[in-house]
Amino acid sequence: MAVLLPVRACALVVVCCSLAVAVPSARAATSPSHDDIRWLQRASFGLDRATLASYEQLGRSRWLDRQxxxxxxxxxxxxxALIASYPAISAPPRQLLAxxxxxxxxxxxxxxxxxxxxxxxxxxxxxRELVEQARQAELLRAIYGSNPLKExxxxxxxxxxxxYAxxxxxxxxxxxxxxxxxxPRALGKFRxxxxxxxxxxxxxxxxxNAKNVKGKTNENYARELMELHTLGVGSGYTQQDVQQLALILTGAGIAPPLSRREGHRPRAGFVHDGLFEFNPRKHDFSDxxxxxxxxxxxxxxEIEQAVTLITRQPACARFISRQLAEYFVADQPPPxxxxxxxxTFQRSDGDIAAVLRTMFDSPLLLADGSGKFRDPMRxxxxxxxxxxxEQPIRNARPLLNWLNQMGEPLFGRVTPDGWPLDAASWSSSGQMAARFAxxxxxxSGHNKLFAADDDTVRPTAPTLDSPLYRRAIAPYLSAATRTALGQARSMAEWNTYLLSSPDFNTP
Incomplete structure (x- = not known):
């Protein structure tokens, strides 16, 4: 799907006449192949020097094994150290709730x-600060984490x-x-x-579900557990299944944060794990x-049995496989x-890593020849x-502002279905104007990402025309993007055109 620069940017590109940067017109002999770059763009959160070096050193198969x-x-x-300094991370959740x-x-x-x-x-x-810290921590991990596929x-x-925070x-x-x-479970067993x-x-x-108790059942989580998390709409479960699952889940709630249960003999039927509490007094014990x-x-x-039953349904294997393929491969992945x-999901009892290996080893991953449009987070x-x-960010707040500006704040989706991740949801003219901004x-570099609060050094535009760009990005740019970059009048403008180009948004 082609994504165009906003009209104002296109006009600017047309009228500019001074050539700021010469974009290579042919692939250098030492550049990785286009298939390698396309595959790596799918498997990682975007290219950086360390990811490309690791891929070239190990080769595709061993790189995937390591991830x-x-x-x-x-x-x-x-x-x-920055993430550890956030109270949202360093303070135990029981302490925060207490x-x-x-x-x-x-x-x-x-x-x-x-x-x-x-x-x-x-x-x-x-x-609000605790939520901001949670969002900053996730973004920093996504940018700097050593396992980009896991991120x-x-x-x-x-x-x-x-x-929803x-x-x-x-x-x-x-x-x-x-x-x-x-x-800890992103690459483990789905169950x-x-x-x-x-x-x-x-x-x-x-x-x-913290309010779901015997005699006053709440079906909200039971419904979303099957509809959104495991089986999907149209998988064959009924309203009676929702009602029965809600009964199974009665008594599963949050332990009182001010209670002192550690060291006490557990009461019969009670289950405690961190802040989770199963209270048999609130549970419906009917069959x-x-x-x-x-x-x-x-x-x-009953809860353990029900979750095992759900996750071993063929419908669950197909639903999760489709969701993963839609995210990594295409909005309409090959059947x-x-x-x-x-x-693979069924054969491995829901081993997420095994399912991903099947996907990334398949020639169908790149079969249609088109890219996968990036949602705002990606x-x-x-x-x-x-x-x-690899320069360390010292202030992650601008990242949150930019995600908000593009309409996809972390932990900000009010409804439980999560943000849509297809191209149609993020390629409107309004979205592309926000993305260009x-x-x-x-x-431009006019932000405080890499500066301390008391830093008085004037920010400058980053140099994206780097060896990484010249080896792994420039050789495969479209003619339209090359033309736009060639008309840029400054490094800041050149950077803007590159980041807002169709090539960068749909690698």
């Missing part, structure tokens, strides 16, 4: 007046198992959701990932008929590729990998 093995998930020391509970009690007890208004504003600002999977699963206590545990729930999201306080709060099978009423084990991935990360060139802000 899927998930043994290297590190960050540059300065980036790791502090919130205490603060709300104190605010409620305060008399009405200016002092209460000021204290309330201060607390709300603190909650793509973390973003994919965060969006697939979407949560604006609801209730979700804002307090959004960082924990990314760091401790999604990230384990489903169970982890089910038991996370973020999901329990967002989709209301259930779910997806054609009888599940005996026996407490927490034969989905079939092969679904077969666009921004790819741009920053090229711009940063972001490209100009990044390409």
């Amino acid at each position: 899927l093995a998930d043994r290297d998930d590190t960050l540059p020391p300065s980036i790791a 502090e919130a509970a205490l603060t709300r009690r104190e605010l409620k007890a305060m008399p009405e007046g200016d002092a209460k208004v000021a204290a309330t504003k201060t607390w709300r600002r603190h909650e 793509q999977l973390v973003w994919f699963w965060l969006n697939h198992f979407s949560i 604006g609801k209730g206590r979700v804002r307090l545990v959004a960082a924990d959701y990314e760091e401790q729930v999604i990230r 384990d990932l489903v169970m982890a999201t089910l038991e996370s306080p973020a999901m329990l709060e967002f989709l209301d 259930k008929r779910f997806l054609g099978q009888t599940i005996r009423g026996r407490g927490y084990a 034969a590729l989905i079939d092969a991935m679904a077969q 666009f921004l990360v790819a741009a920053m990998k090229l711009v940063a060139n 972001v490209a100009r802000a990044i390409g």
Whole structure:
């Protein structure tokens, strides 16, 4: 799908007449092949020097082996230190929830007046800062993480198992959701990932299962677990299945953060894991008929049995395989590729890494010859990998502003379906105008990404016309993009045209 520069930018390109940068017209002998670059663009979050060097050293097969093995998930020391400095990351989620509970009690007890208004504003600002820190941490990991394929999977699963930070206590545990729930399981067994999201306080709060109790069932999470997370619409489950799953999930909620359970003898039937609590007193112990099978009423084990049953359905294998192929391959991926991935899913009992290997080893990955249009998250990360060139970001706040500007804030989707990731959703004239503005802000260097708060050095435009660009990007640019770049009057303008070009948005 061709994506055009905004009209204003196109006009500027036409009237400019001074040649700022000469774009190579032929592939250098030492450049990687076009298929290599296209494959690597799909497997990574965008090109940077380290990713290309690793790929060329190992070759495609060994590079993929290393990514899927998930043994290297590190960050540059300065980036790791910056993330660790965020209270949203460093403070245990139980502590954050306990502090919130205490603060709300104190605010409620305060008399009405200016002092209460000021204290309330201060607390709300603190909650917003925790969400911002969670968002910054995810973006920094995506840009600098040593396993770019895993970073793509973390973003994919965060969006697939979407949560909204604006609801209730979700804002307090959004960082924990990314760091401790999604990230460790992004390349593992799908069933384990489903169970982890089910038991996370973020999901329990967002989709209301914390309120799902015997005699007062809430079907919200049960429905979305099947419709959005595992089986998909039209997979054959019924409203009765939703109702029965809701009964199975009664009693699965969030442990009181102020309780002192550590060291105490567990009560019969109770299950505690971090902030997850299964309370048998709130559970419906009746037998259930779910997806054609009888599940005996026996407490927490019902949940484990139900999730196993769901994730072993052929419909689940096909649904997840299609979702992955739509993300990595095309908005309409080849049916034969989905079939092969679904077969691997079932044969491996939902091994995500095995399914990805089937996809990335398949000639169908690049069969249609077209690129995969980048949603705002992938666009921004790819741009920053090229711009940063391993230079550490010291202030990640502009990244959040740019994602907001393009309409895809992390943890910002109100509905539980996650952000759409197809080209049609992100290629309108309004979106491309916003993307051009972001490209100009990044390409001009007029931002505080790499500067400390007290830094007085005047920012300059980054040099994207780098050895990486000349080896891996320039040889494969379209004639239209070459013409546009050739008309740029400054490095900032050249950077803007490159980042907003169809070639960069649809690699």
